[in-house]
Amino acid sequence: MHGGRSSLAGTLLLRGLAVLVLVLFLGLPLLAVLAEALRRGAGPALAALADPDALASIRLTLLVAAITVPVNTVGGLAAAWCITRFRFPGRALLLALIELPFSVSPVISGLVWVLLFGSAGWFGPWLEERGLQIVFALPGLVLATLFVTFPFVARTLIPLMQEQGATAEEAAATLGASGWQSFFRVTLPQIRWALLSGVLLCNARAMGEFGAVSVVSGHIRGETNTMPLHIEILYNEYQFVGAFAVAALLALLALVTLAAKMVLERRGGGA
Amino acid sequence: MMAACSTAFTSRAADAMAAPPSAALRTRPGSLASRRGPLPGFGLSLGVALFWLSALVLIPLGALLLRPWELGVSGLWRSLSEPRVLAALRLSFLGALTASAVTLPFGLLLAWVLVRDRFPGRRLLDAMVDLPFALPTAVAGLALTALYAPNGWLGAPLAALGVKVAYTPLGVILAMAFVGLPFIVRTVEPVLRDLPREAEEAAATLGASRPQILWRVVLPALAPALLAGFAMASARAIGEYGSVIFIAGNMPMVSEIAPLVIVTRLEQFDYAGAAAVGLAMLALSFLLLLALNLATRFWRPV
Secondary structure, eight states, X not given: OOSHHHHHHHHHHHHHHHHHHIIIIIIHHHHHHHHHXXXXXXXXHHHXXXXXXXXHHHHHHHHHHHHHHHHHHHHHHHHHHHHHHOOOTTHHHHHHHXXXXXXXXXXXXXXXXXXXXXXXXXXXXXXXXXXXXXXXXXXXXXXXXXXXXXXXXXXXXXHHHHHHOSHHHHHHHHTTOOHHHHIIIIIHHHHHHHHHHHHHHHXXXXXXXXXXXXXXXXXXXXXXXXXXXXXXXXXXXXOHHHHHHHHHHHHHHHHHHHHHHHHHHHHTTOO | OHHHHHHHHHHHHHHHHHHHHHHHHHTSOSSHHHHSOSOOOXXXXXXXXXXXXXXXXXXXXXXXXXXXXXXXXXXXXXXXXXXXXXHHHHHXXXXXXHHHXXXXXXXXXXXXXXXXXXXXXXXXXXXXXXXXXXXXXXXXXXXXXXXXXTTSTTHHHHHHTTOOOTTSHHHHHHHHHHHHHHHHHHHHHHHHHHSOHHHHHHHHHTTOOHHHHIIIIIHHHHHHHHHHHHHHHHHHHHHOOHXXXXXXXXXXXXXXXXXXXXXXXXXXXXXXXXXXXXXXHHXXXXXXXXXXXXXXXXXXXX
C-alpha cells in the first residue's frame, strides 16, 4: 500500500522477531532434551529406555491411556450429542462444567481422589476393610488422568457439531433411520476428523500428565510409575541421560501429535 | 477459573446456537417426540453425560470444597496463614500474572505474524506455537532447567551477565510464561483474523502513522481478546506444577509454588491442610477471573 519500502521492512522485522521468539523460547528447549539424551551417544540413551523399570513405566503409561481415552471419548460424544442436538434447561451450565477440569491445577486434580479414596479419605477405611486399593495403585492413576483429560473430546466436538446443525440427522430420521443408524452413518462420518483430533489431544495429555498422577502414584518403581514420573525419579537420582532419554521419547509423542493435528486440521477444514 | 471466563464466551455462543433448532421445532408441534425435535437419544446421552460429569468431576471437587472445613474456620485460617503457605500462594499468583503480562506482547506479535504475514514455513511456525500445549509438563520442566541452568546453553551467557534464572523465582516465571504463551496467541488469533481491515485503511488514508493505527485502531479492537488470553494464560500458570518444579529449586519462602505445598502436606497425611491450600487456590483464581471478566465487559462497549 503506501510507503511500500518502510512497510516491507516492518513486515520483515516482525517476521524475524516472531521466528526468533519461537525458535529461542519454544524450539530450543526441545532441542536441549535431545542433546542431553544423546550427550554420551545413542547407546546409553537406548539402554536407559530398555531398563526394566523404564519398560514398566512405558507399559503402565500405555495401559492408563488405553483405559482413560475410550472413557472420555464416549462421555465426550454423549455430552456433545445432548448439548448440540437438544435444548434443555441447564445446557449452558453443563457446557461450563465440562470445561471445569481445564482450569483446575493438575495437583488438585490428583488431590481430590486422595481426599475421597486415600487412607484418611472419605471412603478410605471402607476400601481398606475390603482390601481394595485405589490411591497408590492403577485405579488412582486412571481416575486422576480421567479428570485431567476430561474436556478434550467434548470441547473439540461441540463447536463443530453446533455449526453443522442437526439437519442431516433429522433427514435421516425422517427417512426412517434408527438413532444408532443415523449416528454411525450420518453423524460419525461428519465429525470423524474432529473426533480423531480430540482423541489425539486427549491421548497426548493422558500419556504426558505429571502433576495429577504424581499425587496419586506413591512412586513405586516398576509398579505405579508412569513415564513422566519415571523421568522425575531418574532426574532426582542424577541419572540425567536416562531421564532425558525417556523425556525425548515423550517429546517425540508430542511432535507426532502436533503433526497429526496439523494434517487433521487441513483435512477437516479447520475443525 | 478458566471455566468462569469461558462461561462468558460459551453462554454467548449458546444463545447464538440455540435459535435455529427451536425455529425448526416450532413447525411441528404436538407429539411428545417433537417437543425436543425428531432426533432420538436425548435421555441416553444426557444420562451418560451427567453420570460421567458427576462421577469424575463434581463428586471429587465436592470433596475439595468440604474437607478443609474439618479444621474449623479458625483452624482453616491458621492453616492458610502460615508464612510458608502465604509465600507460596503469592509466588503462584504474582508469578503467573507477571509471566502472562510479559508474554502478552510476544503473544500479540506471534498472532499478528501468523494472521497478517504469508511466507514459506508459516504453517510450521503455526504448529510450533502449540508445542507447550502438547509437550508433557515434566519434559518441559526438564528442558527449561537444562537450558537455563548456570551451565546451560542460555543459562551460561545469562550467568555471565549476572542473571540467575534456574532455581530462582525468575525461573518460575519463565516456566509459567512458556506454558501460557499458546493461550494468548490462540485467543487473539481468531479475533485478529476477523478484524475488518477497512478501519486500518481508513485511518491510514486519514494520515495516521503505523504506530498510531496500532495504538488507536487495532489495540482497542483486540483489547477484550488480549484480556481473555491473559486470563487463560494466568489461570494455567497459577496451577502449573510439572514445568515449574524442576527449574524452581523449591526453596521454601523463596521459590516454592502453591501446588508443591499441597503435595508436601499430602505426604505428611495432612489431608485437610492440603485441601485448604487447594480451596484457597480455586477461590483466588475464581476472584481473579471474575475481576478480569468484569474488566473485559467494561471494555467491550468502546
